[in-house]
Amino acid sequence: MAKFQTVFLCQSCGYQTPRWMGRCPDCGQWGSLLEERLASERHGGVRSGSSTARELPTPITAVDVRALHRISSGLAELDRVLGGGIVPGSFVLLSGDPGIGKSTLLLQASMQIAIREGTVLYVSGEESPEQTRSRGSRVGPLSDRLLLLAETSLQVILDQAERLRPKVLVIDSIQTIASEDLESPPGSFSQVREAAWRLMALAKDKGVSTIVIGHITKDGSIAGPKALEHMVDAVVFMEGEGHQVHRLLRTMKNRFGPTPEVGVLEMTDKGLRELENPSEVFLSQRPAGASGSIVIPTLEGSRPLLVELQALVAEPGTPIPRRVFNGVDGNRGALLLAVVEKRLGLRLSARDVYVNVVGGVRIGETAADLGLAAAVLSSARNLPLDPGLAVFGEIGLAGEIRAVPMAEQRIREAGHLGLSHCLIPRHNLERAQSAFSTVRVTGIRSLEELARELEPH
Ligand code: TYD
Ligand code: MG
Secondary structure, three states, X not given: OOOEEEEEEEOOOOOEEOOOXXXXXXXXXXXXXXXXXXXXXXXXXOOOOOOOHHHOOOOHHHOOHHHHOOEOOXXXXXXXXXXXXXXXXXXXXXEEOOOOOHHHHHHHHXXXXXXXXXXXXXXXXXXXXXXXXXXXXXXXXXXXXXXXXXXXXHHHHHHXXXXXXXXXXXXXXXXXXXXXXXXXXXXXXXXXHHHHHHHHHHHHHXXXXXXXXXXXXXXXXXXXXXXXXXXOXXXXXXXXXXXXXXXXXXXXXXXXXXXXXEEEEEEEXXXXXXXXXXXXXXXXXXXXXXXXXXXXXXXXXXXXXXXXXXXXXXXXXXXXXOEEEEOOOHHHHHHHHHHHHHHHOOOOOOOEEEXXXXXXXXXXXXXXXXXXXXXXXXXXXXXXOOOOEEEOOEEOOOOEEXXXXXXXXXXXXXXXXXXXXXXXEXXXXXXXXXXXXXXXXXXXXXXXXXXHHHOOX
């Protein structure tokens, strides 16, 4: 057994220090340094032992790219965010809030891969095989080639994986696994890192594609998957509002495909389902003739997606007016309300303002600015908007409308969904105005022009 030394390890970024501090000097997180005992001799990183053929330098022309044949997960949206399927020998992290559907997604994928491709080993440290089976029989056909292992010992898992050499290994979740060589508890930074290193070595050396689930929790005692992000080949986030049925898969990093990329799924009583046309679903329940509702063509990865944004401006229910932003960044939202108030003379600061993006979508781009302004204006003036209208554009502090990327794709998506009019930044107009024959495109320069365009003609 190796000798142990005590260090304080940041559970968020892995920074090490011999003494305790309230705040990690590296990543700035408060209360994230925890005492851990490390084996003084580490296991030599990702690879150990003598060089194998694959470690010798190779001429680039001699590299066999057929090795990159990808394994389909059976779910087109998951394949899409992975860049076209699972790359053999790759190591992927799937993370997301508890209860969002990570286990369901990977169980469904495992079942499909077992049927089409070969052995899959699904290791669960959280659920018994009985639980996994009963979930499995709900979501699809079972196969003998899907092997379940309820285990938390890293050594046992590695032994079994080595013996079986499955096509795909699923670890649910990395936070439940612990190595007997370390004294720190499961989920601690050193355990997570150790498990990740050893599993990655297996993936790379034996070509076992591995997908690990990593929970995000606000509790600092669990190693944030942040620490893993640097090590793995791809990071996929699963998102969605708890009470909504839509789930977004979002790739933040991918050594084998483009990022950011997005997939859209729907949680049903038979597991996760793909959506034929996500935009259609996000717009299906739009209220007719109501004020405060607008369609925004947003870009989710390389994919344009139409979403409905709603705003409600109301007399304040409390002495301090409330600001609620769902699906858009709160700071950005507050800034936009200030600009709209000043430029259009709307009395917003004395009133409650609620903003909501329908369907659990979170918009992270400034192209949604114009939509937020339009919805707020529409609600504040009780002015229903043309139901065939979509808007996008960034708003500057002077109330100017600034150009955004991929205007043509946004207009085309609006056209496909039957919308008839787009308000876009004037600077985007020249190249974008003929993007779709049935969509009239109007370029605007300022919030004042937006207000004029929204008035009934
Ligand atoms: P789960 O995959 O266990 O989440 P995670 O692994 O991310 O913690 O999913 C949990 C939720 O999904 C649970 O609330 C039940 C729901 N669910 C369905 O709605 N339909 C289904 O077919 C399944 C299997 C789960
Ligand atoms: Mg789970």
